[in-house]
Amino acid sequence: MPLDAWLSLVVVTAVFPLMAFSRLGPDIVLLGAVILLLTLGVIDPGQALAGFSSTGLFTVAFMYVLVTSIRETGGIDLIIRHVLGCPRSEGRALMRLLLPVASLSGLINNTPVVATFIPAVLSWSRRVAIPAHRLLMPLSFASILGGTITLFGTSTNLVVHGLLIDRDPALTMGLFDIAWVGVPVALVGLVYLVLLGPRLLPARRGAEAVFENPREFTIEMEVDTDGPLVDRTVEEAGLRHLQELFLVEIEREGNIVSVVGPGERLKGGDRLVFAGTSEGAVELQQIRGLVPTRQGESNLEKDFKERRLVEAVVSDQCQFIGRRIRDGHFRTLYGAAVLAVCRGGERVAGNLGQIRLQPADVLLLEARPPFIERHRQSRDFLLISKVNGSARPVHEKAWLAWAILAGVVLLATLGVTSMMNAAMLGAALALATGCCTVGAAKRGLDTQVLLTIAASFGLGAALESSGAAAMLADIALGLADGSPWLLLGAVYVLVTLLTSLVTNNAAAVITFPVVMASAENLGVSPMPYVVAVMFAASASFLTPIGYQTNLMVFGPGGYRFTDFLRLGGFLNLLTAVVALALIPLIWPF
Template sequence: MTLPMDAGLTALVVAGMLAVLTLTRTAPDLVFLGGVVVLLLTGVITPAEAFSGFANEGVITIAALYVVVAGLRETGGIQWIVHALLGRPRSLRRAQWRLTAPVAFLSAFLNNTPVVGMLIPAVNEWARKLELPVSRLMMPLSYAAILGGTVTVIGTSTNLVVNGLLIQDGGEGLGILDIAWVGVPVALAGLLFMLVFNRHLFPDRRPVMDKIDDPREYTLEMLVEPGGPLVGRTIEEAGLRHLPGGFLMELDRQGTLLPAVSPQERLQAGDRLIFVGVVDSMADLQRIRGLSPATGQVFKLDGHRADRVLLEMVVSDTCPIAGMTIRDGQFRNRYNAVVIAVARNGQRLHGKIGDITLRPGDTLLVEASSGFLAQHRNRRDFFLMTQIQDSAAPRHDRALVALGILIAMVATAASGLLSMLEAALAAAGGMILSGCVGMFNARASLDWSVLLTIAAAFGISAAMENTGLARDLALGITALAGELPWMNLLGVYLATALLTALITNNAAAVLMFPVSLSVAQDLGMSVLPFAVTIMFAASASFATPFGYQTNLMVFGPGGYRFSDYLRAGIPMTLLTGAVALALIPLIWG
């Protein structure tokens, strides 16, 4: 069949986008926005259709969730989630199971997007601490959420859409657990497949620099706070044994040094812990509840510690306090900042921080106000001043408030009291009003690359629907099935899965329902098995990053390429499809 000009142009644009995403490392948001602009300028879609995604509830919900996650991160709630839910598994396989099993269960009853959105920063930190490749955890996180959504009718919005179309067509619809007979085997098969073939399905995208030792090795003293949560816990229980790029060198207890600290040693109030390690490890220590810098100078600076940042700076040969101790040079009074650690050509420095004599070339880890870099950028006292990202000390006193807001968001959305959009917006507002996250950090938390890509995908989807390209693809695939019922189910599954990979899963389901209804009537069959097939095929959005919102959300944090989704997603789609198509005729014959 000859395609109309608009449909042909849309097909060329989509093919070009796929080629660019597959063969180059061009940012997905640029590719999608470029495709939308071409379709808009050629008149295939209207301005309202091109930018409809920016008013979409899903996009706004994701934006609000970024603010909620920022509140959890700045109060230490992320660390609590890591400790309580994920623990400390001893292998990549155990780590994947600890992550994917609870995510699949939660996604069966909760919206997938907030589940993944909450866990992305937690998984990132968790993988770094365990020295695991985050690229082998982020995609399984998204896939587990997708698999869990197939277990119940409320698991995904797509299931609800198809169920609504069934009722609209005069049927009774499905109960909440009716599809679990297929969903549970599909989810288990998918989880086990990922578990067994993890190293073959998912790439190791760790940067090369991660494998190179950082020559800047700091010596840092931390104090166990009296009455804090670490008192009475062992070194291992406190999470101080396995530090990425760092280790506990010795423990000073009331003047007695313990140089070889056992992981079973129980911490006491007032213990001074001397750590050695790279800057990221030192920054991690600042975020542990119950530890504070041994130098009391940090508490003499103006403002809350959560409003400050950590900076690295190199002492120059013209620095006025070079050759003096940090205390004698009155560093805090001179610069309105506090030195918390010093690195000197890999040497391990002993003694209290204030007694260290500064030399030209020493690298200092400094706590200061967020405006320090701008104020001192042009001074010749220091070289190479660099701010450490996400280095502010958490507001631990707000952690319970942040977790309460999170629980309230999930409860109100799950009970139907509020829509997911309303619950997410209310939670984001609650995080800001309660002081869990400041306005500046709330704005900075938005990942515009993900938001722009998802919003632009709606414009591409509109072009494929309006030109009839999506429907022609669906009809072309189902026409090959002939009159065999099982082959027609296979045709509906493949057509829906293909459309889901190219446009949104909801749009694919809406397009395929009338097609499957027509096929069922021609065969004299019930539409129910076809409707269930559409539910599972529309959820089989594994093969492309833009097939499902959670795939796009983990695209950047996992450091993936488009081809990574094809390598893992195609086998996942075929496996889940085989299990579903084997069971659906048996249950809804």
């Protein structure tokens, strides 16, 4: 085997554990691998940059703009308002939730669908008296199942299809071609979630219940009107560097001073809210000029226009992972104060500033109103939702945004134009009609996903041009004993395992050349194997880290790692059996 092939295999082999277990983002790991292969001469500049000109990549980018227009106009909120209702049983509640989620996820990226549904489901679960943890994991799984119905359903489907037509334009697929397999897979999966989901999920306590009583994690004091702290700054009063507590906000004459700075001057009668441990009350009582508050209601239970209480789910790409909140200067960086941290359905006890953040931690934050818009697309947070001060979405252009998406689907389905052109026209129309601003469109682009896709092309090119893909194909054929059925099963299992550890786009793009080479060496059609890659890359039910929507519900639902194995393990097996049985019937070998 040539040296280039060995170098390609070594680099690609090193990429997967780095993406799975290091704190580096998949885009950084993959871009680094491409740069290394380019430096070693395994690929040329054209191959390294080929992903940045891929039709699949641009289709995904334009679809992000369309999805942003629907979110900005409140289009998903409008659907939620009409479909959830007041079901009489848990089974009916699940059907009311899962069917529209799966349907929406067939047309738009499932991440914003789940992000919009989570706050609504938390509120709805209280109204219908169903524990939120029984709804949130099925919500994520339903969105994943819905993504298998159309090529628009996931970015992976679009990218794999782009790779396919770049290789052979005659193999192009229609928008709904995979629905022949996707619809049965989704229906079987949804029935499983409705019938067995409530029985397999143990009782869990979500973040909302943990944050329910502010008095468990806050202490309130007043500035004595005749005391020595009047007209002194927070720094001068010794309130800046407390050991167990930190000053979050000040209520003054019916108004609020949020995210308090060290130079803020105290006034007599100010009501100070501190976050931290109850042991910190002793520290406060030793400060002359502070007296216990005389008001009964907690300040955090009041609604002030100057501040928002926000729940944020920490991403695995957050720069604070493994760092202490105090050391990282969280408040300075984000303009928000951490009030409490929920992990595994329990509030993390102890000194708040000493807590080291982990992926899927749920943070209760106090922030100013612009915080949500400013950080909603931040890679540091998977989900940001308001606890109070929510404004009603404006729906005047929601139907227009949905109409534009319907037009894109119609153009692509009828073959009037390519999927990329249809998505491009839709994105331009969304901007021209004001359904989405240019700024919102830029924020809506998930650059990490786009860079991951683009860089994955370089690794795929290295495997193919160096001959490593052909060698791996020969090994796969030997293990499958020349059987197209065994090879199909092996492809599905391999991609499923990889996508449980790393991003599904990378798993699909890197294995694509090996799959194509295997089909060519076997002398059969590549179509069943390409479709198997699409479905296997979406079958991310085993772990919370396998798919972004799983990580989004992990913290708010108070789940444990084993809960995903319990509910998702059999669902993985069930969807694999249905998909592998149907794929060769629709696309024969």
